[in-house]
Amino acid sequence: MSRFRCLDLPPSLVVDQVTPSDNTVQIEASLRDRSAVCPDCHIRTQRIHSLYRRTLSDLPWQGRRVTLRVSSFRLYCNTAGCRRRTFVIPLSDMTVPYGRHTMRLTDLHHYVAHALGGSAGERMAERLRCPVSADTLIRRLLSRMSGKPSARSPRVLGVDDWAWRRGHHYGTILVDLEKNDVVNLLPDRQADTLAAWLVQNPGIEIIARDRAGAYADACYRGAPSAVQVTDRWHLLRNLSDAFVAVVDRYARTATKISQKLCQSVSTDTGMRAQPSCLQKAQAPTRNASQAAQSRRETRFNEALALKAEGHGLQAIADMIGVERKTLRRWFRLGHAPTWKRTTTKPGILAPYTDYLDRRWHEGCHTAATLWRELVSQGFTGKYGIVWKWLTIRQATSPQQRSRRHAVPPLGRKLARLLLTDPGTLADQQTLFVRELLAAEPQLEKTTSWVRKMQNLLCRKSEDNLRLLLKAGRDTLLSRLVPALERDAAAIQASLVTSWTTSPVEGQISRLKMIKRTMFGRAGFELLRARVLPIS
Ligand SMILES: [Zn+2]
Incomplete structure (x- = not known):
């Protein structure tokens, strides 16, 4: 027995033999105690009926599959009146009745299934x-x-919905915000379902949720004593969507003002309007590139001076801190590398570019026509070459530039421009915003209100929420205000606590990943089993 002391088996078993082969290890074992208690009459017996072998798979050992063959016995029950004649000695410390795997192997399989699925x-x-x-x-x-008992109710709960199939079918995810663990998944996002769960799990003190009416209703019904906290990100998102819808109504005014500003830029400066008239300048990148080039040139001049003093190639390389091969290449070129694209040699279109330019100015902008004309003059190239020339010509033409430039920021871009701190805008953008708001007083009022709401929610400004909501009734977003007023207590709570549903969003991302790795074939129960933490 001492030979097998290293094997971790229950004390009820005696190891008889271990037979290793290339891929497997077979362990033969027998029972130490040959008596057992009858499962019906609970009286011990040791009268043997027959030999009985159980074969169990066990944890692998050194990359080999392990099989455990246990010699057990079938026993007679001698008790008069007991309806059971025979029974087998159970291996209750190794496996379950009829089990083919040991319990520790079952545990391992459970971990694998939880992490990877089927x-x-x-x-x-x-x-x-x-x-x-x-x-x-x-x-x-x-x-x-x-069979898992429900976990202890969390103190701080995060609630949000997740899409089983976007736009069609949604569920609810509940997260313990203190432990950042999923507490449960609910199969829908109905108020009744959440309210019932909250009733079954009392003791929740704080609930962070999005602005959905159903969740607010469920929280009032299921956990009336809990403090509700509206998630500020969801609130800002709803506010932003509503504001974009309002801003869209002013697209025509925005376009007019944008065109007017562009014309004034062209006439004031006497130059072509730049495409970035309402955008920030691209100067920093160019400046950085120029600075890098200037550094390279300085080093090249240093290298030249050192060479003139009679230093060797390796010595110069060490002194100015470049590779010897690089330095040799510089000397061979006669200048520092410019990183500019080498100019390509003139293509077969070169003799015809004057003609093409003339035709362009005459108003012929069709590649096929131009190509046919060139072919009649002896051009041997393909249609694509002419088409490419025309595309570049169109993109660089002044008309095209001013047309592109005249497109004003609309929709979400315009909304963002209106809400950006004026101090950080370019001059043209500031002018555009000022003119637009001056032309549309209602938009100006709404923008100002949305900015104040943003300041309150993002930067927790000193504004009074209720007064601000009251002021919102006179803006173009007045339809949004009643819902916000109903939820005012939860919004106020979000300003004084740090709880948000951000960790819930993280868990939803994890849920989506699991859902997609199962190719959409998992049912709700399986998805739930994989999303809930393993116990
Ligand atoms: Zn019995």
Whole structure:
């Protein structure tokens, strides 16, 4: 027995023999105690009926699959009146009745199934030398989940919805915000479902949720004593969407003002309007590139001076801090590298560019026509060459530039421009915003209100929420205000606590990843089993 002391088996077993082969290890064991208690009459007996062998798969050992063959016995029950004639000695410290895997192997399979799911888990188990089918893995996961007692109610709960199929079917995810663990998944986002769950799980003190009316209603019904906190990100998102819808109504005014400003820029400066008239300048990149070039040239001049003093190539390279090969290349070129694209040699279109330019100015902007004209003059190139020339010509023409420039910022871009701190805008943008707001007083009022709401929600300004909401009734977003007023207590709570649903969003990303790795074939229970933390 001492030979097998290193094997970790229950004390009820005696190891008889261990037979290793290339891929497997077979352990023969027998029971130390040959008596057992009858499961019906609970009286001990040791009268042997027959030999009985159990074969169990166990944890792998040094990359080999391990099989445990246990010699057990079938016993007679001698008790008069007991309806059971025979029974087998159970291996209750190793496996379950009729089990083919030891309990510790079942645990390992459970972890694999939780991490990888069915098919991927099957492949991993094969590599781990404890093979099991995908179906068994899924069954293990679900059976553990169904018997799992519900976890203790969290103190701070985060609630949000997740899309089973976007736009069609949604569920609810509940997260313990203190532990950042998923507490449960609910199959829908109805108020009744959440309210029922909250009633079954009392003791929640704070609930962070999005602005959805159903969740607010469920919280009032299911956990009336809990403090509700509206998530500020969702609030800002709703506010922003509503504001974009308002701003869209002023697209025509914005376009007119934009065109007017561009014309004034062209006439004031006597130059072509630049495409970036309402955008920030691209200067920093260019400046950085010029600075880098100037550094390279300085080093090249230093190298030349050192060479003139009679220093060797390696010595110069060490002194100015470049590779010797690089330095040699510089000397061979006769100047520092410019990183500019080398000019390509003139193509077969070169003799015809004057003609093409003339035709362009005459108003012929069709590649096919131009190509046919060139062919009649002896051009041997393909249509694509002319088409490419025309595309570049169109993109660089002044008309095209001014046309592109005249497109004003609209929709979300315009909304962002209006809400940006004026101090950080370029001059043209400031002028545009000022003129637009001066032309549309209602838009000006609404923009000012949205800015104040943003300041309150993002920077927790000193504004009074209720007064601000009251002021909102006179703006173009007045339809949004009643819902905000109903939720005022939760919004106010979001300004004084740090709880948000951001961790819930993180868990939703994880849920989506799990859902997609199962190719959309998982049912709700399986998804729930994989999303909930393993116990
Ligand atoms: Zn019995």
